[in-house]
Amino acid sequence: MIYLDNSATTKPHEDVLKTFHTVSSKYFANPSSIHRMGGQVEDLLTKSRQQIADLLGVRLQEVVFTSGGTESNNLAIKGVAEQYKNRGKHIITTEIEHPSVLETCRHLEETGYEITYLPVNDKGEVSVDDVKEAIRPDTILITIMHVNNEIGSVQPIEELANIVEHYPTVLFHVDHVQGFGKITVPYDHKGIDLITISGHKIHGLKGSACLIKKQHINLTPLQHGGAQEERVRPGTENVANAVSLAKAIRLALEEQKNYHQLQQLNQTIREELKYYQQITINSPQNGAHHILNFSVQNFKPEVLIHAFSDEGVVVSTKSACSSRQSEASHVLKACGKTDEDASAAVRVSMNVHQSQDDINAFISAFKKIMSKYEKVMG
Structure with a gap:
């Protein structure tokens, strides 16, 4: 075929599968356990997080492991909405976002938030001027995808980041699921606060993903529990998935040429x-x-x-x-x-x-x- x-979805890379199997077989202890095996797994998790951070030029603490692009998008949008609702309840997005963004925004509308759904031109591109004009004193978040998953239109993320950088109370989330490993965005740009990356779109595994959350950003978690992932995403970490994601990200960036x-x-x-x-x-x-x-x-x-x-x-x-x-x-x-x-x-x-x-x-x-x-x- x-x-x-x-x-x-993409076919998992053989090296990613081997990594997942090795970690699942040999490093199965809970990374939160204080015994030696737990410590070894915790070190492995930290190394994977550091590897991703180094590859993207961000800080180790800014890499939050999640179960997929949908969770990362939900965590970014709902997390900002709840954390910063005292600043305002206005969010800007576009009409062509992925369902995991649009349905999240529609849910927030039902709970009292106001969402501006910006139009796009016949090429599927949002106007930078439209985004700028839509910003209000009560705007707390702009969430716009990088590459559209249906037609491949590319949004001017860096231009938008340059604008958002001048609005300290407005955060910028980029759904980078379809762009990663193909078209680069400036991950360390001061105007970009949150970035979604999914493993199974880059020959990684389903259920492996991360949200890049810049250090100055606080998010209200979607669920509550332990102190894992800086308390942003509690629950026992899926270390095999995290390590395989680091491998998939490295391979994707190497093969981007x-x-x-x-x-x-x-x-x-x-x-x-x-x-x-x-x-x-x-x-x-x-x-x-x-x-x-x-x-x-x-x-x-x-x-x-x-x-x-x-x-x-x-x-x-x-x-x-x-x-x-x-x-x-x-x-x-x-x-x-x-x-x-x-x-x-x-x-x-x-x-x-x-x-x-x-x-x-x-x-x-x-x-x-x-x-x-x-x-x-x-």
């Missing part, structure tokens, strides 16, 4: 798709190279996906968190796409090791599927 659904090759693969697909009048390419030309979203008129996306599967190619629709829902993509609707296109989108998402042969196989399968379609319609 040719796997082109890497934005949903291969990312540029995806630009040509992305363009190869675009060149093929443009010959079909019933196809609309939804991803912006200047977006992330690893994601290409397109719609085929008169084709239900699930039918097209199953047809690709029959040809040995795996693609997907929108966010895996909502792909089983039949409604139109909120991302494409926000970009001004028609209901027809927003309901018929297919996403191709590559990893940094994708080959030309993989893309040739995709194109061959696509031609075969469209040929069958044209015979039926003709």
Whole structure:
């Protein structure tokens, strides 16, 4: 099978799996235990945290291990909302965020917070001026994703950070799940306070992730218990996951040099798709190279996906968190796409090791599927 659904999840790297198995087998003690085995595991956890901190140029105490991107996003947004509610209850985000951000914001609206959902242009990009103009005296948080998981639009994170830096009472959270290992953000920028990173999007393991929380930020935890993770995320640490995440992050940054090759693969697909009048390419030309979203008129996306599967190619629709829902993509609707296109989108998402042969196989399968379609319609 040719796997082109890497934005949903990636195949774990063999070295990551080996690391997880070794730690699970040999270093299984509770890191909070005071005996020697517990101390060894605690040292291993600290070394993993330090490795991530060094790779990103942040402080050791700023790395908080979590169970995934959804938890990290929830912890960042709800944690800030509760901790700083005396400053204000206004939060700024965009209309095209991941469900783990949008649904969290909607929940906060029900509890008395005011959320500004900023629009995006037809390329899925938010206006820096719109963000600046939306800031109010009672604004406590701006939460904006780096790379959109459906269409690959890239937000101007550094420009936004430069603005937020001048508002000391406004915090900036970046959902960096789809960007990490592909497009870098300035992790140590004074205008960026919180950053979400997920392991299973970078050939790590599901259930492994972290939230970079700058040292000057206080968060109200989502749950209460022990003193683990600086009391921000209590509970016995999953040390094997933490160590494997450090390995996945290191490998992702080492392999990021291969990312540029995806630009040509992305363009190869675009060149093929443009010959079909019933196809609309939804991803912006200047977006992330690893994601290409397109719609085929008169084709239900699930039918097209199953047809690709029959040809040995795996693609997907929108966010895996909502792909089983039949409604139109909120991302494409926000970009001004028609209901027809927003309901018929297919996403191709590559990893940094994708080959030309993989893309040739995709194109061959696509031609075969469209040929069958044209015979039926003709």
